[in-house]
Amino acid sequence: MSAILVVGGAGYIGSSTARFLNKKGFDVVVLDNFSKGHPESVPENAVLVEGDLGNRELVGSLCSEHRIQTALHFAAFTEVGESVAKPEQYFDNNSFKTKNLLDGLVDADVNQFIFSSTAAVYGEPVEIPINEGHHRSPTNPYGWSKLFVEEILASYRNAYGLRSVCLRYFNAAGAEEGHGEDHKPEAHLIPLVLQVALRKRDSISIFGTDWDTPDGTCVRDYIHVSDLAMAHFQAMELLESGSAGGIFNLGNGEGYSVREVIEASREISGHPIPAEETDRRPGDPARLIASNKKAKEVLGWTPSRPGLHEIIQTAWEWHRTHPEGYPRQ
Numbered sequence: 001m002s003a004i005l006v007v008g009g010a011g012y013i014g015s016s017t018a019r020f021l022n023k024k025g026f027d028v029v030v031l032d033n034f035s036k037g038h039p040e041s042v043p044e045n046a047v048l049v050e051g052d053l054g055n056r057e058l059v060g061s062l063c064s065e066h067r068i069q070t071a072l073h074f075a076a077f078t079e080v081g082e083s084v085a086k087p088e089q090y091f092d093n094n095s096f097k098t099k100n101l102l103d104g105l106v107d108a109d110v111n112q113f114i115f116s117s118t119a120a121v122y123g124e125p126v127e128i129p130i131n132e133g134h135h136r137s138p139t140n141p142y143g144w145s146k147l148f149v150e151e152i153l154a155s156y157r158n159a160y161g162l163r164s165v166c167l168r169y170f171n172a173a174g175a176e177e178g179h180g181e182d183h184k185p186e187a188h189l190i191p192l193v194l195q196v197a198l199r200k201r202d203s204i205s206i207f208g209t210d211w212d213t214p215d216g217t218c219v220r221d222y223i224h225v226s227d228l229a230m231a232h233f234q235a236m237e238l239l240e241s242g243s244a245g246g247i248f249n250l251g252n253g254e255g256y257s258v259r260e261v262i263e264a265s266r267e268i269s270g271h272p273i274p275a276e277e278t279d280r281r282p283g284d285p286a287r288l289i290a291s292n293k294k295a296k297e298v299l300g301w302t303p304s305r306p307g308l309h310e311i312i313q314t315a316w317e318w319h320r321t322h323p324e325g326y327p328r329q
């Protein structure tokens with residue numbers, strides 16, 4: 001059997017998908033440069049290659065050696081604020097190096113590709129829930145760096161027959177047994193809130209309480225990391241069926257406010273989790289909620305852990321038992 005290449009498979013979502021595929025019986029080859037990832041998160045029987053996604057020769061030879069037909073690409077820099085301060089790093093790592101990766105895949109005749117895109121390609125939404133036809137107008141270099149790749153993929157499909165699925169994730173969250181989120185620095189709301197419960201920070205900031213939402217705080221769509229893994233498997237099946245691929249939102253279709261996240265985290269952790277109300281952050285949309293209709297209809301995907309409590313419960317289990325995350329190298 002040919003193996004699956006998982007680029008960025010030592011990161012939060014990539015490793016979850018690598019473990020999922022491994023359990024399904026696939027041979028998995030992980031390529032990661034460990035700039036952000038953790039070797040301990042990679043399944044033990046996966047082939048783990050330390051290297052850069054921008055290394056076209058390495059990618060080509062890995063694919064030939066392991067008879068790769070499908071590549072899943074999770075590797076990227078992911079912090080919106082950092083992308084505003086250092087855009088060159090984001091265009092380099094997320095866009096230009098991905099073009100090299102794709103060239104390496106084409107060199108080796110790989111013809112199926114799944115890309116981790118993001119809700120950030122939409123920018124400020126004009127319609128909620130957001131469907132895949134919504135206009136795309138990123139408000140930061142991170143979003144643009146991902147949108148460029150979507151465009152490259154459309155051209156490579158036509159020119160080289162590289163069929164691809166772009167999965168636009170909303171807010172990935174939650175954890176699995178023994179594995180979870182470990183970003184340094186951490187920028188995601190749920191782990192930050194839980195850090196207060198672990199006494200690693202004094203309080204959580206709420207950026208704006210006067211948004212046009214039911215409780216005045218921003219609303220986001222949280223999707224469990226295991227449900228993202230499942231969607232990748234279903235996207236692989238779609239490509240295996242000969243489909244040209246497509247673009248799909250991955251979210252629950254439900255929004256939860258910052259206050260709701262904090263309140264649920266208080267109940268789950270038993271910690272009062274002090275919150276500090278501050279000004280709005282420029283560029284934050286009030287609400288980001290996915291329409292997941294297309295993923296349900298075409299991929300047959302149904303989120304299995306849609307509830308905020310369950311998502312936070314699994315995250316709390318991981319952070320409580322691994323307060324420092326994965327062991328440092």
Ligand SMILES: NC(=O)c1ccc[n+]([C@@H]2O[C@H](COP(=O)([O-])OP(=O)(O)OC[C@H]3O[C@@H](n4cnc5c(N)ncnc54)[C@H](O)[C@@H]3O)[C@@H](O)[C@H]2O)c1
Pocket residue numbers: 007008009010011012013014031032033034035036037038051052053054073074075076077078093097116117118119168169170171172173183
């Ligand atoms: N976390 C979210 O909520 C979210 C939401 C939308 C989209 N995404 C996208 O999903 C993907 C995975 O996100 P994550 O949260 O798991 O991130 P992560 O930082 O945990 O994982 C990224 C992995 O890619 C590796 N990597 C980065 N640059 C590399 C390079 N040049 N060569 C080889 N490896 C490299 C890192 O070492 C890390 O293991 C990203 O592409 C991100 O843009 C994430």
